[in-house]
Amino acid sequence: MDNLETFRKETRAWLEANCPAEMRRPVQGEEDACWGGRHPVFQSDAQRLWLERMAEKGWTVPEWAREYGGGGLTRDEAKILRQEMRALGCRPPLTSFGISMLGPALLKYGSEEQKREHLPKITRGEIRWCQGYSEPGAGSDLASLQARAEDKGDQFLVNGSKIWTTYANKADWIFCLVRTDPSAPKHEGISFVLFDMESAGVSTKPITLISGASPFCETFFDDVLVPKANLVGKLNKGWDVAKYLLTHERDMIGGMGSTGDSRSLGQIASETVGTDNGMLADTALRGQIAAYEIDALAFRLTMERVGDMAKVGQAHPAVSSLLKYYGTELNKRRMELLMSAGGSDALEWEGERSREGRTARAWLRSKGNSIEGGTSEIQLNIIAKRILSLPGA
Amino acid sequence: MDNLETFRKETRAWLEANCPAEMRRPVQGEEDACWGGRHPVFQSDAQRLWLERMAEKGWTVPEWAREYGGGGLTRDEAKILRQEMRALGCRPPLTSFGISMLGPALLKYGSEEQKREHLPKITRGEIRWCQGYSEPGAGSDLASLQARAEDKGDQFLVNGSKIWTTYANKADWIFCLVRTDPSAPKHEGISFVLFDMESAGVSTKPITLISGASPFCETFFDDVLVPKANLVGKLNKGWDVAKYLLTHERDMIGGMGSTGDSRSLGQIASETVGTDNGMLADTALRGQIAAYEIDALAFRLTMERVGDMAKVGQAHPAVSSLLKYYGTELNKRRMELLMSAGGSDALEWEGERSREGRTARAWLRSKGNSIEGGTSEIQLNIIAKRILSLPGA
Amino acid sequence: MALVLNDEQTMLRDNARGFLGKNAPIAHLRALRDKRDADGFSRALWKDFVEMGWAGILVPQEYGGLGLGHVEAGVVMEELGRTLTPSPFLSTAVLAATAIARAGTDKQKKNYLSQIVAGDLIATPAVDETAKHHPEKTAMTAARAGNSFKLDGAKTFVIDGHVANLLIVIARSAGKPGDTNGLTLFLVDASATGIRAERTPTVDTHNAARLTFEDVNVSADDVLGKVDAGWNVLEGVLNVGRAAVAAEMVGAGEEAFSRTVAYLRERKQFGRPIGEFQALQHRAAHLYCELEVTRSAVLKALQTLDDSFDRAGAIVSVAKARAGLSATLAVNEAVQMHGGIGMTDEFDIGLFMKRVRVGQELFGDANFHADRLARLNRY
């Protein structure tokens, strides 16, 4: 424990010395985060500096091995780093699907060459990744995907299209599910490949959401040549990689949903609705907010408990479906309550007063949480079958 | 309209003159109702008198034809009678599955002889009927019933058992679904027969419910001989009769749920929970009660609207599933709120103070509403398929 | 009265549905939005409404209107809900016409109602001052100054407030915020000195504005109803608005639902239509029930406004609360069941979600009306 206490002190001191003041404020939405990439857009010098300093220590991904650009920290050390960053209010230096999604898949299924090639660039934010999973005809039934990769000797010839590729228009590389054996049963003819978005034949088209934002694209592949060295895992075994990766995605979406407003719902509503004798003037809303806060605290504790169970090997492998389902449904409830608390002010869509309709847009965006990364219905199916062992149907 | 106004005046005068004072108080549970039968149990002379007077006018079943013992009233007259009875607080003179279930089936599917034989006795409360539908192995999947009736010339030989036969131990006759063609597809080998519960080979065994009451029985048939004249409708076409009858049952259960307490939930809770500035002291409960009362009023209006639509031929034939589903779920919600409002007092199970645990027992009893007469799940299946035309599964 | 539409009402509904489906489908709303139309509605379309008599649907025949009832106004609102059509129908034909017809002097009626019927006047009530609907908390002052009043304060969420010619302003001539006594309604020319209007683009691309009043002079002749006794008139007008918005939400909710059911039948996943999945079937069936139960309450509320206007408070609250909740359920289920495509701007379903959110808030949300019902029932 002494070593850890020393680590904690040193970490705190380093963070205090190296984290710029601007990077100690909450991130205001996805636009305000640091995404890195070949053509990075930094919102400020502080943002660039913070990324560089953290990347140098490998602390953009503290638990990855140093040889792959990570910090080489133990789990306990990484936890201390997170705690200290939280205590100081430090932002994550880098928001990256390379870290949260591709990395874990490469570590488990990638070849040594692939890890050495891709992981360090991810940790330094040099390559921005996107994910090519869904297709227009294959939503919840992901495995029915049709984008195909034909064997052309050293290369695959990729044709087809993807949808819901997050920031494909800003990404440098894509990790992608393609059908390599059209004659096999649907789960058994899929492979997991990586390729450069600058390859000839790749094009993207942003999709505008009901919130007005365009974080997703349709992505088209027209005779794209992909070196076979970019196949991750075994040919036709991409579904295993996909499943593994979806679990990571679920954890991430389940835990999301910040509007960058650190006030509790009760506080926010007190300001908009007013109070009588210290109690929220709208008593029904008060009850709904309290019920929400009860569930939200219990859910945070559940994330903590699942983590603790994982450490002692007690967590069910499908528990990420619980987190994804419950977390996203909770977040939608929170946004509904925020809209109720905000009343007509929260309905505004433009203008400075409403910060360009921030509440309304976040509310609308939250509706997608229970769709993306496997719908709530898919998560419930998984829980019913894998955890409760209910008979198939 | 003049005729109707005359009818209203005469009806009111007759009710005022003929309905005993004791029969103008709400019925206190099923035990307190008048069920008639070969061995009738009257709670009071007033109850007997009220039945006799109403039966004489045919007003136990006002809309049935006079030749079958009914009142021969038009729909408008019957409505006026109901209104005037409600205005005076008159109890129904007779509670009878003969009226609410068998009667409509006989009127639609019975032979003239069957109608003349059975309907007048129903209207006068002389024969008490029970229903033999469910079987232990066939719950929601009613059509998989196994009780069989073998052809023995002039008679059927009935063997098997039924469950959930309401008051079978007190009934004189049963209307019953039996399998007459075991080789046909399950819906096509069923017949609808009537027989006397005093027939040799019939025995019953009451089932105690979680509420402590025993309104249902298991009923066993051991080589029971049933004259073929007692077949209603065509041989092997009993499923049509059953479906028709289930619709009636649904309407009845959907509309039920009185605890004999005419106070609104809000009034009851005000008395138990207390008020602050005229508002219920438990603000969350107040919101829940108001939400319930909103839904309950809207539901009552829906029953009214469905009736009005039926008159002009606009009601969907499967709308009884809506009423059954929504009404029973609402009633369960009401009972939960009543328990909340009652607090620890409502948890008492015996003794005078709680009137032998009336609230708790009614609450427990309400849980069966969404199971009996076709579960809520079955009603939702019916709505999905027959009203929304969603594809089969 | 039977809880079904009569033949004339059914015909009105069919005509409205036909007309709006042809002339103002959802593409109409999109076009206004995408060109950032300055009015936010089509004056040409409004002219068509006027020609069909809709602007005067609630105006008595003696003032040139159709003299129809709230059920008929609700029929039109419901169809406007199906197509999400923006128009001054709610503000002018429903709310302002009711206020003036019920509380105006003969002179006021002759003047304003005839202009409304002719389509020459867009009029709207200005009620809310805070983000949540609390009409009794009105704080805007109406100070007497000789034979006139001076209005000072601010209003928010004023429907069509940026294009209205006439404002029906509720202001406090006596008492303090929270009192229902001491409120007065004023007919105010929107171009009067001291009024500033700021259009507030809302999530649903319908139209509202914030208004500020600074030393606005109003003649005593322009008091609508009696001084200090505006509350009852206001409550009546608000009840009419609540029932009308409830009808609109019935339309929007049912349209979203029927599109969803159609999608459930069509969309295939795992080799079969998703409508075969029982979990979705049950949710759809439940939603169907909720919408049907709501329809009963809304129809009853509209009928009660026609039959016994002053006793409509409770049923209107039931209708508005249920319409808000069940339409919200309908649009939430609609987006979820449509999956990713439901989240795209290109697809219409999200527009229903946006409009319903606004309808839910207008003139009191479900919590407001539950509270109101509890008060009316003394608990």
Added chain:
Amino acid sequence: MALVLNDEQTMLRDNARGFLGKNAPIAHLRALRDKRDADGFSRALWKDFVEMGWAGILVPQEYGGLGLGHVEAGVVMEELGRTLTPSPFLSTAVLAATAIARAGTDKQKKNYLSQIVAGDLIATPAVDETAKHHPEKTAMTAARAGNSFKLDGAKTFVIDGHVANLLIVIARSAGKPGDTNGLTLFLVDASATGIRAERTPTVDTHNAARLTFEDVNVSADDVLGKVDAGWNVLEGVLNVGRAAVAAEMVGAGEEAFSRTVAYLRERKQFGRPIGEFQALQHRAAHLYCELEVTRSAVLKALQTLDDSFDRAGAIVSVAKARAGLSATLAVNEAVQMHGGIGMTDEFDIGLFMKRVRVGQELFGDANFHADRLARLNRY
């Protein structure tokens, strides 16, 4: 502290589950009910509990107890919830032991705690006076009379009140109902003159009583804690009881759930197990999530009572509210999914519904705790 049971706690759980499954399964409750047992619990079984040390689970070792924590007490409560076993564990080992251990003088502790550990004393707090839990509204008076107090008033819903030897009575020595100041706790011999106990058979066949106090004399030596300052002690004791009952409901809810899931796998309708029907699958999966999320809150509440007792209020309310709601959902779904058989007395599932209803009400229902949380968070 990690949100998992440690090895000792896991062993305790396994032992408790084994013991209760063998010695006090649901048939045990049925037998007590069906013979209308005068105590309502088995003294022989309680003796077994005492021998295993459970009566002293929370009693410090210096007074002969096991000196374990609330997590351990919760582990036992959860297992008691699975088997619905009635016993004085909650009243005596959890509530009374906590009250005396935390507020008693050394003499009081030596006297009473050793008797509790030895199984010689059944003790229980007497708090509620109205049908809903509102401890601050305590009206029972404790009037000073020389060196003693006279208690007058009535208590209701007193757990094991018909068999208790010692009552821990909260009464008002100053102030008026609603004040948290002016409350005092008294250790009162249940056989004292002026006390009448009426056993109140409840829906769950567990044990409670109504007590009336008429001129009951209590010596100043039998004040527990400080005069007029009993509120904080009471709140602590109630929090312990709330968390313990929450743990019991976790047990009852999960047992009802696991029986339901087993039934879904077995019961066939329409030619297949009903667990194949997706609507039921989704409801079961949702319920699973609710129960898991509740378990996290309940474990955290118990840990917080062990770690930082005085700061446990909020998490205890979260745990109690969630346990009540999710166990209620579990038993409602259990009965519905079992269909007709679930409604029969012969089948066990209804007994879970009954016990959970009582647990939901004990020491404040979900609404009470939501209100409490809102107050703690100042809204």
